[in-house]
Amino acid sequence: MSLRLRLALWYGLLAGLMLVLVMLLTYALHTRGHYDDLDHTLVSATQHVAQEVEASSASTGTSVVTTPPAPGLVLRVYDADGRLVAASPNAALAPEAVPWTLLAGPSVPPFDPLVGLVPSFMPSHPEPGVLGVAIGPSGTRWRLYALPLRDGRALLAATSLDRVDTATRLFRHLVPLLAGLGTMGALLASYLLAGHAIRPVATLTETADAIARSRDFARRVPDPQRRDELGRLAATLNTMLASLHQAYQAQQRFVADASHELRAPLTAIQANLEFVRRHPDLPATERDIAIAEASREASRLARLVADLLVLARADAGLPLRRWRMELDRLLLEAFAEARQLARGQRLEITRLEPAMITGDPDRIKQLVLILLDNAIKYTPDGGRITLELRRSSTHAEILVHDTGIGIAPEDLPHVFDRFYRADPARSRDPAGSGLGLAIARWIVEQHDGQITIESSPGVGTTVSVRLPLGP
Structure with missing residues (x-):
């Protein structure tokens, strides 16, 4: 797997994960806000009706229930035995429920557990009312609120959750779609950005490979004209190439000079020995001169080889005795x-x-x-x-x-x-x-x-x- 693809996957998946988390948080906050707003409206209206019912006579209280203060609000009044005393005209739309059964248990949230992870920004409803959820005759969900009255009766209010459920259902379906599209977009953008970011690395690699194959140490990698890590890498590579070029030239000069210096004494030795071999009747004086010259050149050659060995030791970095x-x-x-x-x-x-x-x-x-x-x-x-x-x-x-x-x-x-x-x-x-x-x-x-x-x-x-x- 290439570096570009690895970078794209890392950054794209990380960006996608962040996008999914943000989308889920947005969904949870949006949904919680809608349901909390509905609960707040339901509780406030029900408490207002309860105050009027408790402050009125039995006949007047019944008229209050038959005229709900908010559209879509269903009201029912039950006595202590659970019998229906009064109801609003639209009561048939809401599901049947006994308020004393709701009051016997805790409040039930209308949303899924994921939404329940985020805090509510609405004030909690006062006791002793209890909120619940029920299914209406048409299959829609209803939000219920049961509130006991001081005279022993109980008031049950209900409002449809259909509008809020439809909105949140649509949003819940959009979340994975938007998250998937966002992740794909993040992967594509990461791939393009990674390609742009590492393009100088590809150029450096190609140039370094060309230098290695051609042994042209005088060549330099192009300067990306940037003051970041890649710019410093290019400058470092050029500095290294300059040092290699200098060392390579020094090595070439050393080999050429050493060859020249070694050739001279070897040629002299060979010439004198060949001269003596070809002239066996050579006078003793001339033979001695030729042999002495060969001996001097051999001594010179020995000194030169010794000096070259010292310099080779120096180049190898061998430590000295101390x-x-x-x-x-x-x-x-x-x-x-x-x-x-x-x-x-x-x-x-x-x-x-x-x-x-x-x-x-x-x-x-x-x-x-x-x-x-x-x-x-x-x-x-x-x-x-x-x-x-x-x-x-x-x-x-x-x-x-x-x-x-x-x-x-x-x-x-x-x-x-x-x-x-x-x-x-x-x-x-x-x-x-x-x-x-x-x-x-x-x-x-x-x-x-x-x-x-x-x-x-x-x-x-x-x-x-x-x-x-x-x-």
């Missing part, structure tokens, strides 16, 4: 290894404050080696590279400063991108992969830290890493 460590001691170890890589540059530690942090020692050491290795690569012979460790109340800050070639302002925002290398960097380090700073940023982020770079071309570069202190 424990307390002495950051200053780890910096000394990394500094000692980096000095072996220097080619005429002066490496110095200008400041080293003790600091304890929580993290992965291997990754932190890799971070420092990446920064020092970059500084060595892009600093000419005779240049100066300094390593500094500062500690504040909440953070430890690692500073690596060099007097190298620097980074151009247009390249600075991209230095953390994977495989990104500025033109001067390519000329100074053709064997580089452009993954070092991307790995460095991932390590810093995994330790809840921050890394920033400030650089001026021809002056030098300063890299700052802020890491939170351990407990």
Whole structure:
């Protein structure tokens, strides 16, 4: 069952139920009002006649009964033995009834039990009169009211219920018909409104399905131009598509760059090995040169694969090992290894404050080696590279400063991108992969830290890493 049909059924049936309840309430109030009004008129007229009968002599009282005060009202006077004493001229129209029998029981309502559920808005008739219902000679219903008189007699008044019964019967037949038509109308209106309301959902679904089939993440779902849940859903889907598009483009660039970087050392290794295989009489010196070049390219390939594995670990969201460590001691170890890589540059530690942090020692050491290795690569012979460790109340800050070639302002925002290398960097380090700073940023982020770079071309570069202190 579709969402549109479910919504239509829910809201249509709910509206139909409310309509049925309203119709039943209207019927009950309408019917109760008619019968209560008739009872009030009957009781008032009968009490008026009873007062005149009690205040008059026997002959005068009989004349009062023979001239009813209201048209259609039938009056009869009975003595204490139940014999008819006097009656109005139209008494034959009303059913025969003994007032003492009515007075012996409670009042009987003239309507069905459903109508009796609603309260009466008419004042209740005073005791000791009793109301009843009887069937007349013609088969119509009559409303009876028996009232005892002070002299021992009883007055019985009757009025036909035919007019009220006919009106209420017609209304009772109209209630289910109107309720059914109203429910059908509510269902139809709910179906149309549900279709209009969820039309944007159908559009979003079709667009999302088309994007999934075509893999065109640059496409966007249409904006319904509404400030409701559907509008927010469209905006959220477009934001998600933008993120997917960006990630998809980054993945494509990464695959293309990785393929290119892997192809170069593999080609060099294959060419040198093929050269040695095809020339078995090659002089030892040339053979050694070819093998050494293949070995260098194999080492470069191993480093590149290791860096790619680190980034794959980063993309997979795998957590790092964490424990307390002495950051200053780890910096000394990394500094000692980096000095072996220097080619005429002066490496110095200008400041080293003790600091304890929580993290992965291997990754932190890799971070420092990446920064020092970059500084060595892009600093000419005779240049100066300094390593500094500062500690504040909440953070430890690692500073690596060099007097190298620097980074151009247009390249600075991209230095953390994977495989990104500025033109001067390519000329100074053709064997580089452009993954070092991307790995460095991932390590810093995994330790809840921050890394920033400030650089001026021809002056030098300063890299700052802020890491939170351990407990």
